[in-house]
């Protein structure tokens with residue numbers, strides 16, 4: 001079975017101020033396995049190390065120690081091995097404004113990964129595949145979106161493009177780093193529901209990074225709670241939410257909105273989408 005596995009990931013940053021240096025332990029010793037078809041939520045407050053874990057998984061940051069295994073084998077860090085890894089593991093970033101290039105069309109953003117990871121496709125097939133991806137993320141009619149530039153799209157539409165781009169290589173694992181926290185509250189659930197639909201359709205493994213316990217519970221099989229770079233609690237989502245063991249999880253829960261409201265909010269969004 002396809003798996004993405006973090007083994008004992010550690011990341012220390014060296015901080016310099018004037019002549020003094022100190023070490024910040026951003027991620028202490030974190031291990032987990034994401035299986036195909038499963039969503040794991042990584043929950044924690046700002047600064048707890050969530051994005052550092054995401055960046056290590058994406059190989060944008062080198063771990064101080066620890067390993068990342070893909071489908072049971074140690075993952076590559078360079079050249080073809082890295083390209084192969086990236087065709088399996090893709091990321092959706094927090095900021096849909098920064099993650100797309102304002103000078104390029106939407107089509108260009110999808111064309112690049114398609115060409116890199118599917119060199120067998122000819123020009124017409126690449127175009128066709130890009131349009132299919134836009135349809136999959138419900139940006140329709142796809143032809144209308146393909147030749148626009150990012151600034152002509154809303155934040156939610158841009159994040160859908162970012163999701164389509166992540167799917168373009170044929171990725172089986174998606175790391176979504178607070179994918180909706182910069183979006184308008186009213187469209188967040190639409191984007192999360194889309195991710196959940198794609199996850200089911202493609203049997204993707206997803207690491208859903210968030211500081212929102214309600215959506216973590218709703219959209220994930222398991223929750224890991226990160227506190228100062230340590231996973232302090234983990235388990236099936238309902239268990240962690242309904243019967244938290246660690247004080248930090250309890251604090252997070254007290255600060256969170258009522259999970260019960262999630263269903264209502266979701267129905268409301270479905271209703272709005274159906275009407276739109």
Ligand code: ADP
Pocket residue numbers: 013014024026044045046047048049050051052053
């Ligand atoms: P989160 O995504 O949970 O908000 P981050 O992973 O971004 O947390 O950051 C974890 C900690 O590591 C923070 O204290 C942050 O300031 C620090 N950090 C992140 N990246 C760097 C870096 N490149 N250099 C120094 N410190 C960093």
Ligand code: MG
Pocket residue numbers: 050051052177
């Ligand atoms: Mg972050």
